[in-house]
Amino acid sequence: MNKHVTIEEVGQSFKDGMTVMVGGFLGVGTPEVLVQAILDREIKDLTLIVTDTGFIDKGVGPLIVKRLVKHVIASHIGTNVETGKQMIQEQLSVELVPQGTLAERIRCGGSGLGGVLTSTGIGTIVEANKEKIWVDGVEYLIEKALRADLALLKAKKADKAGNLVYDKSARNFNPVMALAADLVIVQVDEIVEIGEIDPDEVMTPGVLVDQIICIGGAR
Amino acid sequence: MNKHVTIEEVGQSFKDGMTVMVGGFLGVGTPEVLVQAILDREIKDLTLIVTDTGFIDKGVGPLIVKRLVKHVIASHIGTNVETGKQMIQEQLSVELVPQGTLAERIRCGGSGLGGVLTSTGIGTIVEANKEKIWVDGVEYLIEKALRADLALLKAKKADKAGNLVYDKSARNFNPVMALAADLVIVQVDEIVEIGEIDPDEVMTPGVLVDQIICIGGAR
Amino acid sequence: MNAKEIIARRVAVEMQDGDVVNLGIGLPTMVANYLPEGINVVLQSENGFVGLSSVGEVPDNNLVNAGGQHCGINPGGAVFDSAMSFCLIRGGHVDVTVLGGLQVDQYGNLANWMVPGKMVPGMGGAMDLVSGAKKVIVAMEHSAKDGSSKILKECTLPLTGKGKVNLLVTELGVFRVIPEGLLLEEIAPGVEVETVAARTEAALIISPNLKVMQNLASQI
Amino acid sequence: MNAKEIIARRVAVEMQDGDVVNLGIGLPTMVANYLPEGINVVLQSENGFVGLSSVGEVPDNNLVNAGGQHCGINPGGAVFDSAMSFCLIRGGHVDVTVLGGLQVDQYGNLANWMVPGKMVPGMGGAMDLVSGAKKVIVAMEHSAKDGSSKILKECTLPLTGKGKVNLLVTELGVFRVIPEGLLLEEIAPGVEVETVAARTEAALIISPNLKVMQNLASQI
Numbered sequence: 066m067n068k069h070v071t072i073e074e075v076g077q078s079f080k081d082g083m084t085v086m087v088g089g090f091l092g093v094g095t096p097e098v099l100v101q102a103i104l105d106r107e108i109k110d111l112t113l114i115v116t117d118t119g120f121i122d123k124g125v126g127p128l129i130v131k132r133l134v135k136h137v138i139a140s141h142i143g144t145n146v147e148t149g150k151q152m153i154q155e156q157l158s159v160e161l162v163p164q165g166t167l168a169e170r171i172r173c174g175g176s177g178l179g180g181v182l183t184s185t186g187i188g189t190i191v192e193a194n195k196e197k198i199w200v201d202g203v204e205y206l207i208e209k210a211l212r213a214d215l216a217l218l219k220a221k222k223a224d225k226a227g228n229l230v231y232d233k234s235a236r237n238f239n240p241v242m243a244l245a246a247d248l249v250i251v252q253v254d255e256i257v258e259i260g261e262i263d264p265d266e267v268m269t270p271g272v273l274v275d276q277i278i279c280i281g282g283a284r
Numbered sequence: 285m286n287k288h289v290t291i292e293e294v295g296q297s298f299k300d301g302m303t304v305m306v307g308g309f310l311g312v313g314t315p316e317v318l319v320q321a322i323l324d325r326e327i328k329d330l331t332l333i334v335t336d337t338g339f340i341d342k343g344v345g346p347l348i349v350k351r352l353v354k355h356v357i358a359s360h361i362g363t364n365v366e367t368g369k370q371m372i373q374e375q376l377s378v379e380l381v382p383q384g385t386l387a388e389r390i391r392c393g394g395s396g397l398g399g400v401l402t403s404t405g406i407g408t409i410v411e412a413n414k415e416k417i418w419v420d421g422v423e424y425l426i427e428k429a430l431r432a433d434l435a436l437l438k439a440k441k442a443d444k445a446g447n448l449v450y451d452k453s454a455r456n457f458n459p460v461m462a463l464a465a466d467l468v469i470v471q472v473d474e475i476v477e478i479g480e481i482d483p484d485e486v487m488t489p490g491v492l493v494d495q496i497i498c499i500g501g502a503r
Numbered sequence: 504m505n506a507k508e509i510i511a512r513r514v515a516v517e518m519q520d521g522d523v524v525n526l527g528i529g530l531p532t533m534v535a536n537y538l539p540e541g542i543n544v545v546l547q548s549e550n551g552f553v554g555l556s557s558v559g560e561v562p563d564n565n566l567v568n569a570g571g572q573h574c575g576i577n578p579g580g581a582v583f584d585s586a587m588s589f590c591l592i593r594g595g596h597v598d599v600t601v602l603g604g605l606q607v608d609q610y611g612n613l614a615n616w617m618v619p620g621k622m623v624p625g626m627g628g629a630m631d632l633v634s635g636a637k638k639v640i641v642a643m644e645h646s647a648k649d650g651s652s653k654i655l656k657e658c659t660l661p662l663t664g665k666g667k668v669n670l671l672v673t674e675l676g677v678f679r680v681i682p683e684g685l686l687l688e689e690i691a692p693g694v695e696v697e698t699v700a701a702r703t704e705a706a707l708i709i710s711p712n713l714k715v716m717q718n719l720a721s722q723i
Numbered sequence: 724m725n726a727k728e729i730i731a732r733r734v735a736v737e738m739q740d741g742d743v744v745n746l747g748i749g750l751p752t753m754v755a756n757y758l759p760e761g762i763n764v765v766l767q768s769e770n771g772f773v774g775l776s777s778v779g780e781v782p783d784n785n786l787v788n789a790g791g792q793h794c795g796i797n798p799g800g801a802v803f804d805s806a807m808s809f810c811l812i813r814g815g816h817v818d819v820t821v822l823g824g825l826q827v828d829q830y831g832n833l834a835n836w837m838v839p840g841k842m843v844p845g846m847g848g849a850m851d852l853v854s855g856a857k858k859v860i861v862a863m864e865h866s867a868k869d870g871s872s873k874i875l876k877e878c879t880l881p882l883t884g885k886g887k888v889n890l891l892v893t894e895l896g897v898f899r900v901i902p903e904g905l906l907l908e909e910i911a912p913g914v915e916v917e918t919v920a921a922r923t924e925a926a927l928i929i930s931p932n933l934k935v936m937q938n939l940a941s942q943i
Contacts, residue, residue, distance in 0.1 A: 090770040090771075090787070090789075090791070090805070091770075091787065091790075091791035092791070093770075093784065093785060093787050093791070094785070116805065117845070117847075139845060140845050140846060140847050140848070141844060141845035141846070141847040142843070142844060142845050143842075143843075143844025143845060144791070144844075149842075149843060149844075152843070159843075161843070161845045161846060163846050163847075163848070163849075163850040163851050164769065164805070164809065164846070164847050164848040164851060165805075165808075165809025165812060165813055165848060165850075165851035165855075166850075166851070168804075168805045168806040168808075168809050169397070169806065169809070171806075172590070172806050173400070173401075175590060175594045175596075176589070176590035176593055176594040177402065177403065177404075177590075177592075177593025177594040177595060177634065177635045178388070178400050178401055178402055178424075178593065179400075179401030179402070179403070179417070179419040179420075179422060179424040180400070180401045180419060180424075181392070181397050181398075181399070181400050181401070182392075182397055182398030182399045182400070182426070183396070183397055183398070183813065183854075184396065184398070184813075184854050184855075185396075185813060185850050185851045185854040185855070186850050186854075187854070187885060188832075188882055188884070188885025188886070189850065189881065189882045189883065189884065189885065190881050190882075191846075191850065196417075198398070198415075198426070200398040200399060200426075200428055200429075201398075201428070203398060205397075205398040205399075207401070207417070207419075209419055209420070210419075221785075224579060225579075226579035228579065228581050230484075231484070231802075232484065232785045233483070233484060233772070233783065233785045233786045233796065233802055234768070234770050234771050234772055234785060234786050234787055234802065235785040236771055236802060236803070236804050237770050237771050237804060237805045238804070238805045239804070240804040240806070241804060241805065241806045244590055244594055244596070259578050259579040260578030260579060264452070264552060264554060264576050264580040264581050264582045265449075265450070265451065265452060265582050266485065267581035267582065267583075268804075269581075270553050270581035270583060270587075270591070271553075271579065271581060272523045272545055272547075272553050272581075272591065272596060273591075273596060309550040309551075309567070309569075309571070309585070310550075310567065310570075310571035311571070312550075312564065312565060312567050312571070313565070335585065336625070336627075358625060359625055359626060359627050359628070360624060360625035360626075360627040361623070361624060361625050362622075362623075362624025362625060363571070363624075368622075368623060368624075371623070378623075380623070380625045380626060382626050382627075382628070382629075382630040382631050383549065383585070383589065383626075383627050383628040383631060384585075384588075384589025384592060384593055384628060384630075384631035384635075385630075385631070387584075387585045387586040387588075387589050388586065388589070390586075391586050391810070394810060394814045394816075395809070395810035395813055395814040396810075396812075396813025396814040396815060396854065396855045397813065402593065402634075403593075403634050403635075404593060404630050404631045404634040404635070405630050405634070406634070406665060407612075407662055407664070407665025407666070408630065408661065408662045408663065408664065408665065409661050409662075410626075410630065440565075443799060444799075445799035447799065447801050450582075451565040452552070452563065452565045452566045452576065452582055453548070453550050453551050453552055453565060453566050453567055453582065454565040455551055455582060455583070455584050456550050456551050456584060456585045457584070457585045458584070459584040459586070460584060460585065460586045463810055463814055463816070464814075478798050478799040479798030479799060483772060483774060483796050483800040483801050483802045484802050486801035486802065486803075487584075488801075489773050489801035489803060489807075489811070490773075490799065490801060491743045491765055491767075491773050491801075491811065491816060492811075492816060
């Protein structure tokens with residue numbers, strides 16, 4: 066069960082119109098080689114689920130610049146001027162989601178949960194078109210689960226069974242996204258043999274990971 | 285900010301009638317010294333939130349045997365005959381919760397979430413007195429958050445800032461319970477200086493922990 | 504070969520190489536002993552890890568299975584907390600769960616967690632497993648100790664899950680839950696269909712391709 | 724001392740030793756520079772860690788703050804994923820959050836994440852922070868660049884949070900949100916109450932114990 070593959074093999078599963086989650090926070094923890102693979106193949110009409118749309122030249126930003134994305138679900142788009150521009154021109158639709166709600170919705174999508182009750186966004190436009198419910202005297206929004214066809218993630222290290230270890234703040238959304246996509250592909254800096262990562266040190270269990278590309282090997 | 289205290293100091297915060305979460309699974313990962321401290325002080329009328337009630341002589345079981353508990357919220361009570369006996373005699377009330385739902389309810393209680401939507405328990409008596417909701421064609425139960433006054437946890441190692449590292453399957457409910465109580469007390473096998481645990485290896489951040497007792501020091 | 508061994512052997516055939524599998528306590532645990540050659544599965548333990556294996560020479564008090572018994576963890580295993588464990592279980596990341604049963608009915612309902620007035624151990628993780636695993640297999644003896652059928656038109660005990668069972672394996676046969684009811688697909692060697700029907704309260708649909716139970720012949 | 728420094732200095736006084744604090748991007752970040760002696764706080768970074776500190780000699784590309792800038796992490800810090808980060812934020816484990824503002828009103832409403840038709844950067848983590856932090860402090864300049872008041876009877880921009888602001892600090896004073904409205908508790912040295920009132924659209928309640936803004940005198 067060696068999940069180590071080449072970047073060419075990975076690209077075969079990319080399809081126009083797919084929904085893609087990409088890990089990272091302002092480009093940190095974003096698998097740039099996997100993003101580049103989408104760019105190279107010009108996979109289009111993507112729905113992108115990300116915490117932010119990066120910068121025009123970093124993170125998932127280039128996917129927006131190249132106009133491969135038709136819909137974005139994100140908490141922040143301010144650092145990539147192209148996102149706002151295309152949104153105002155109505156060439157791109159954007160659903161803005163509070164960052165904590167985004168994390169929970171993705172986690173729900175990967176955990177057999179239909180959604181969560183959160184008070185984040187109560188009294189704001191985030192309420193629009195959502196059900197609300199009172200529990201023990203507090204009003205909550207019902208925020209629904211999110212899933213994707215594909216998750217593109219980045220980790221520091223993997224073993225060949227797909228167990229992942231992340232590095233510092235490059236962890237961010239990667240672990241929850243590993244739960245919530247039909248196909249999970251991870252770019253790692255280093256790949257080691259099974260048994261070289263202590264089970265207690267695994268941050269994302271390999272059973273969630275389908276394919277791994279290693280930068281050392283892929284470049 | 286040294287959170288290392290003695291077992292005597294810890295006991296001062298115990299109160300009759302309090303709601304207590306105790307980590308562990310069939311006694312593994314249960315802080316037996318902290319449980320003993322409740323026994324020694326005969327703190328009574330407890331509401332206990334646990335995954336199981338252990339055995340008559342292991343885990344939280346002795347709290348039941350000593351009749352210090354009036355209400356239990358748990359997923360499994362079968363390994364402690366006293367729990368069932370007191371329940372049938374109506375000396376103890378028991379709310380049985382599916383184990384995954386219990387974990388989520390505790391996590392919600394510690395995370396500012398009012399509850400989650402789960403399909404676990406649909407069509408069973410777990411539905412009783414609960415709201416149901418349909419989301420995208422699937423029926424879910426609304427399961428509400430749980431909190432406690434006190435959480436008693438166990439870890440392998442802590443630094444003096446309260447950062448925790450658990451050992452193998454002794455992790456179980458300890459990390460979610462660390463989120464969900466007003467006072468969080470942890471029994472550890474080893475206490476180290478701040479800086480000796482790599483931030484990436486911390487399993488529960490110290491900001492969630494109030495007090496630590498170290499077995500080496502306490503016994 | 505006793506009934507439990509027959510059942511465990513047959514359930515083992517359902518596993519595919521690489522499957523993530525959760526085995527309930529008791530009979531289901533035996534399935535791991537009969538995996539066909541070349542089929543390696545990753546065992547999930549609901550108390551918080553994958554890579555469950557048999558206990559090593561020196562038992563570790565911090566490493567137990569969901570029944571609280573000492574166990575081991577394979578290289579390539581991973582430990583997590585209970586919340587994550589059930590994210591995996593409910594979220595469809597467990598390919599197969601094998602559970603024991605007190606009753607199964609022709610609607611795919613399962614009752615295995617309590618007998619009112621008698622035994623209320625609690626559902627533990629069973630409700631999450633039947634709710635979330637991709638494939639739910641019930642492995643149980645065909646009849647109760649008093650000889651009554653455990654395979655009913657409709658369960659009388661409180662349910663663990665409603666309409667969630669995919670496959671039922673007993674020492675008499677293999678039954679698939681289909682919209683029309685229980686389809687008898689395989690039958691134990693030397694057992695007559697009439698015998699199975701007589702010992703089953705639920706109505707049975709007999710598969711036109713009825714076969715002898717797999718993975719047993721060579722051992723009998 | 725410029726307006727931003729006045730504000731940051733005063734906000735710093737609100738911190739208690741050991742507080743877990745989340746500082747927004749921009750002006751709020753400056754608060755860390757003015758913590759009183761003996762007050763050590765644990766800075767939470769919403770992208771996934773506690774123990775945020777200034778960047779070391781060799782920047783690490785995998786260690787950035789919530790603004791994407793290189794930073795450091797203190798000994799005793801801890802890293803986690805974004806879900807856990809917001810469990811801390813929403814769950815009341817952050818004692819104080821300091822946020823910038825476009826508008827604050829007398830009901831404790833805050834608007835700081837979009838200007839329709841002009842600027843829609845998104846709310847990032849701000850809505851979770853105002854919803855979940857134990858104490859929400861808005862640190863902003865008193866007036867907009869065009870001189871108009873940012874402290875209103877009612878916010879006109881889309882809200883970040885409804886009724887969640889506890890304290891507002893500007894270069895002119897300190898305003899506590901109470902059920903009756905905005906209570907002016909402290910005023911900048913040399914500034915008249917009338918000046919503050921004139922530059923504030925919201926109705927002000929003047930505290931009978933009105934004081935000079937703390938932590939400034941020694942520096943002016």
